[in-house]
Amino acid sequence: xxxxxxxxxxxxxxxxxxxxxxxxxxxxxxxxxxxxxxxxxxxxxxxxxxxxxxxxxxxxxxxxxxxxxxxxxxxxxxxxxxxxxxxxxxxxxxxxxxxxxxxxxxxxxxxxxxxxxxxxxxxxxxxxxxxxxxxxxxxxxxxxxxxxxxxxxxxxxxxxxxxxxxxxxxxxxxxxxxxxxxxxxxxxxxxxxxxxxxxxxxxxxxxxxxxxxxxxxxxxxxxxxxxxxxxxxxxxxxxxxxxxxxxxxxxxxxxxxxxxxxxxxxxxxxxxxxxxxxxx
Amino acid sequence: xxxxxxxxxxxxxxxxxxxxxxxxxxxxxxxxxxxxxxxxxxxxxxxxxxxxxxxxxxxxxxxxxxxxxxxxxxxxxxxxxxxxxxxxxxxxxxxxxxxxxxxxxxxxxxxxxxxxxxxxxxxxxxxxxxxxxxxxxxxxxxxxxxxxxxxxxxxxxxxxxxxxxxxxxxxxxxxxxxxxxxxxxxxxxxxxxxxxxxxxxxxxxxxxxxxxxxxxxxxxxxxxxxxxxxxxxxxxxxxxxxxxxxxxxxxxxxxxxxxxxxxxxxxxxxxxxxxxxxxxxxxxxxxxxxxxxxxxxxxxxxxxxxxxxxxxxxxxxxxxxxxxxxxxxxxxxxxxxxxxxxxxxxxxxxxxxxxxxxxxxxxxxxxxxxxxxxxxxxxxxxxxxxxxxxxxxxxxxxxxxxxxxxxxxxxxxxxxxxxxxxxxxxxxxxxxxxxxxxxxxxxxxxxxxxx
Numbered sequence: 001x002x003x004x005x006x007x008x009x010x011x012x013x014x015x016x017x018x019x020x021x022x023x024x025x026x027x028x029x030x031x032x033x034x035x036x037x038x039x040x041x042x043x044x045x046x047x048x049x050x051x052x053x054x055x056x057x058x059x060x061x062x063x064x065x066x067x068x069x070x071x072x073x074x075x076x077x078x079x080x081x082x083x084x085x086x087x088x089x090x091x092x093x094x095x096x097x098x099x100x101x102x103x104x105x106x107x108x109x110x111x112x113x114x115x116x117x118x119x120x121x122x123x124x125x126x127x128x129x130x131x132x133x134x135x136x137x138x139x140x141x142x143x144x145x146x147x148x149x150x151x152x153x154x155x156x157x158x159x160x161x162x163x164x165x166x167x168x169x170x171x172x173x174x175x176x177x178x179x180x181x182x183x184x185x186x187x188x189x190x191x192x193x194x195x196x197x198x199x200x201x202x203x204x205x206x207x208x209x210x211x212x213x214x215x216x217x218x219x220x221x222x223x224x225x226x227x228x229x230x231x232x233x234x235x236x237x238x239x240x241x242x243x244x245x246x247x248x249x250x251x252x253x254x255x256x257x258x259x260x261x262x263x264x265x266x267x268x269x270x271x272x273x274x275x276x277x278x279x280x
Numbered sequence: 281x282x283x284x285x286x287x288x289x290x291x292x293x294x295x296x297x298x299x300x301x302x303x304x305x306x307x308x309x310x311x312x313x314x315x316x317x318x319x320x321x322x323x324x325x326x327x328x329x330x331x332x333x334x335x336x337x338x339x340x341x342x343x344x345x346x347x348x349x350x351x352x353x354x355x356x357x358x359x360x361x362x363x364x365x366x367x368x369x370x371x372x373x374x375x376x377x378x379x380x381x382x383x384x385x386x387x388x389x390x391x392x393x394x395x396x397x398x399x400x401x402x403x404x405x406x407x408x409x410x411x412x413x414x415x416x417x418x419x420x421x422x423x424x425x426x427x428x429x430x431x432x433x434x435x436x437x438x439x440x441x442x443x444x445x446x447x448x449x450x451x452x453x454x455x456x457x458x459x460x461x462x463x464x465x466x467x468x469x470x471x472x473x474x475x476x477x478x479x480x481x482x483x484x485x486x487x488x489x490x491x492x493x494x495x496x497x498x499x500x501x502x503x504x505x506x507x508x509x510x511x512x513x514x515x516x517x518x519x520x521x522x523x524x525x526x527x528x529x530x531x532x533x534x535x536x537x538x539x540x541x542x543x544x545x546x547x548x549x550x551x552x553x554x555x556x557x558x559x560x561x562x563x564x565x566x567x568x569x570x571x572x573x574x575x576x577x578x579x580x581x582x583x584x585x586x587x588x589x590x591x592x593x594x595x596x597x598x599x600x601x602x603x604x605x606x607x608x609x610x611x612x613x614x615x616x617x618x619x620x621x622x623x624x625x626x627x628x629x630x631x632x633x634x635x636x637x638x639x640x641x642x643x644x645x646x647x648x649x650x651x652x653x654x655x656x657x658x659x660x661x662x663x664x665x666x667x668x669x670x671x672x673x674x675x676x677x678x679x680x681x682x683x684x685x686x687x688x689x690x691x692x693x694x695x696x697x698x699x700x701x702x703x704x705x706x707x708x709x710x711x712x713x714x715x716x717x718x719x720x721x722x723x724x725x726x727x728x729x730x731x
Contacts, residue, residue, distance in 0.1 A: 001516040002516065003366050003473050003474075003512060003513055003516065004284065004286060004366060004368065004369045004513070005426055006371055006375070006379070006422070006426075007423075007428055008366050008367050008369065009367055009368075009369045009370075009371050009376070010329045010332055010333055010364065010367035010368070011332070011371060011373075011376040012371070012376055012379060013333065013367060013480075014333065015376065015380040016380070016383070016481075016484075017484060019384060020484050020487075020488060021383060021384060021387060022444060022446065022447055022481055022484060022485050023383060023428050023442065023443070023444075023481065024427075024428070024443065024446065024478060024481055025426045025427045025428055026427025027426070027427070027474050028474045028475075028477055028478040028481075029427065030474075031471075031474035031475055031478070032462065032474075032475075032478065035461070035462075035465040035469065035475065038465065038469065040461075040464065040465065041461065044457070044460065044461045045457055045458070045461055046454075046457060048454070049450070049454045049457050049458065052449055052450060052454065053458065056446075065471070065519065068519050068522045068523065068565060068566055069470075069471075069565075069568065070565055070566070070567050070568070071470065071567075071568045071570060072567055072568065072569050072570065072571075072622070072623070072624045072625070072657075073571040073623065073624060073655070073684075074570040075570070075654040075655050076653070076655075077468075080464060080465070080468050080469075081464065085460070086457075089460065092498045093490065093494050093495055093498070095492075095494070119498065119499070119500050120498055120499050120500070121499070121500045121501070121502060122464075122467070122468065122500070122501045122502070123502055124468070124501060124502060124503060124504065125502075125503075126650075126651075127654060190536050191536070193298070193535040193536065194535075194572065196298040196299060197298065197505060197507075197572045197573065197574060198572060200297065200298055200505050200506060200573070201502075201503030201504055201505055201506070201573075202354070202503065203354055204300060205300055205301045206298075206299045206300050206301055206302035207301070207302060208299075208302040208303060208307075210307075225502075230689075231687045231689075232687075234686050234687045234689050235683045235684070235686060235687035236683065237686050237707050237711065238707050238710045238711055238714075241711075241714040242715075249715045250715075252711065252714075252715050253712065253715035253716065255689040255690055256708050256709075256711045256712035257712060258689070258690035259689060259690045259693075259704075259708045260705065260708055260709065260712060261690075262638075262690055262693050263693065263701075263704075263705050263708075266693060
């Protein structure tokens with residue numbers, strides 16, 4: 001199997017795109033067949049589609065990759081799909097709003113909130129689906145886990161309102177971006193590849209100062225993702241430091257102090273134990 | 281003719297996407313082990329591909345800055361940024377024209393080779409030489425091999441038709457369902473390149489029935505390691521070799537070394553000392569590491585026993601002769617045994633790591649427990665007190681699990697081994713020193729999140 005097929009060539013592809021001609025290769029069908037064996041297929045596809053596809057792909061090759069390919073450090077997947085994805089996807093497609101009831105963080109329920117959904121987002125870390133929506137009454141962007149939604153109904157809205165909401169969404173999204181500059185300590189430049197990989201999931205620029213061999217990574221992230229950036233910082237430990245964001249520097253400093261206090265406390269408990277044991 | 285290699289393009293795109301903007305042309309070329317001229321040529325080639333595929337409606341012109349070739353913005357779409365690499369196969373203009381005439385002619389009807397020859401002669405631009413029957417037959421053979429067309433049942437002369445079950449058997453609603461499924465699976469599972477290619481082709485099917493902009497991009501995924509799909513270029517060669525028990529050889533450029541590619545000189549007179557090291561291995565297994573989105577190949581060498589290579593450092597990959605089945609089975613069993621407790625691929629001494637995790641402050645959902653459950657692999661969780669629980673795991677060496685434990689900050693205290701505990705304390709002291717002194721009275725902005 002070769003991923004650099006002539007059929008995938010960009011000139012062929014451009015020709016096909018010009019006329020809207022659809023083609024697919026046995027490689028793609030074999031991949032699809034493999035994915036149809038994943039439990040998500042049962043959830044994501046309706047029974048008639050599932051039956052048709054299984055029939056369609058019956059003669060295709062089995063890839064059987066699991067015998068040679070091992071995945072490590074993968075989060076357990078409880079849901080690659082979710083029953084609410086389809087209705088929400090339809091609402092987004094039709095430019096509709098919704099009326100939603102769901103559990104919120106504190107365990108209470110939020111009643112019948114009106115919202116305008118614009119994206120469905122999957123967290124690769126938490127393995128959960130979220131709906132991103134705009135709450136016109138508060139002019140805020142919201143993100144709600146599909147698992148915590150208990151009731152959801154579509155509400156039709158005027159096209160003018162929908163375009164107003166879309167404009168607000170774009171504006172707020174832009175406004176909540178923040179930038180963080182992270183410096184790689186030059187003694188860890190040998191680990192640069194690993195460090196850049198760890199940050200490669202964010203919007204970023206990298207700067208290199210040849211004179212002192214210092215790399216700086218300039219991240220642009222939404223403010224509500226700052227906790228995730230901090231978790232990456234803790235993940236990489238002493239190799240990197242934040243150099244321009246006092247609030248985040250403060251958070252890192254606080255964490256370090258807390259960790260050290262935690263260890264100091266348990267060390268002194270341990271000492272007390274040992275003293276008590278010696279005293280017996 | 282030697283098989284076309286894409287090593288240079290792969291290394292080029294990886295370096296560009298990882299170091300976005302860090303270097304100038306000269307510095308990039310140096311690090312890639314190529315001349316500035318080759319760098320420019322590669323960049324032009326990739327830019328042309330990217331540009332010709334750009335969707336007029338959503339993409340603007342690809343800018344002229346080096347890093348704009350692979351710049352991405354989170355939030356708008358699930359478009360795989362580097363997929364265009366796999367569209368880089370070179371083709372002659374005449375072949376592109378011919379294949380596309382054949383495919384378009386087959387769109388509504390099944391035809392024989394001779395009928396297709398007539399169609400090509402009628403439809404090809406005048407300046408191109410007309411194809412002969414042999415050429416058309418070999419085109420059809422190729423298209424049949426890759427599964428784009430199929431022979432109709434019945435005898436000679438064979439009639440060929442386009443494989444278009446997606447269009448003919450599925451309703452528009454079902455096509456949309458399939459598109460969503462492909463999008464989801466390509467984004468959440470590995471391998472994903474074929475899924476992304478299919479997603480690309482399905483897109484135009486969807487757009488025909490659902491012209492709205494929202495139709496093709498309702499889903500986004502946070503976060504992806506974008507360069508992970510580049511390594512899939514070697515994946516099937518390696519998997520094929522493992523399946524057929526074949527040895528492989530390659531030039532390896534360790535990601536820790538500054539140079540990641542070296543041009544292969546065809547003229548031995550000018551051969552510089554090639555960068556990288558030459559390796560021959562019996563490939564045993566491919567490992568995908570979700571923590572960083574990186575691929576490894578595990579191999580066996582009689583001298584060094586089990587060896588691990590990062591896929592991104594592999595170039596000039598070639599298959600060699602096969603080994604005995606028994607030998608392969610023995611190696612696989614041994615490797616399975618050695619790697620049973622590898623957090624990723626470390627085969628160091630097996631140790632038991634014990635840690636205490638602390639629940640979040642009052643009133644919050646227990647996201648610490650959730651995360652340990654999701655990511656703690658085969659470790660066991662035991663409730664301890666009202667505000668803590670214990671986690672225990674056997675792992676080969678502590679290097680690979682350490683960053684994960686550290687990422688929990690003050691919610692995790694390592695109990696054993698003693699050495700790991702001490703290392704962690706030392707490291708947090710160093711981190712504390714980085715931020716000393718910091719300004720006080722800083723307010724974090726509110727989170728606008730609702731769960």
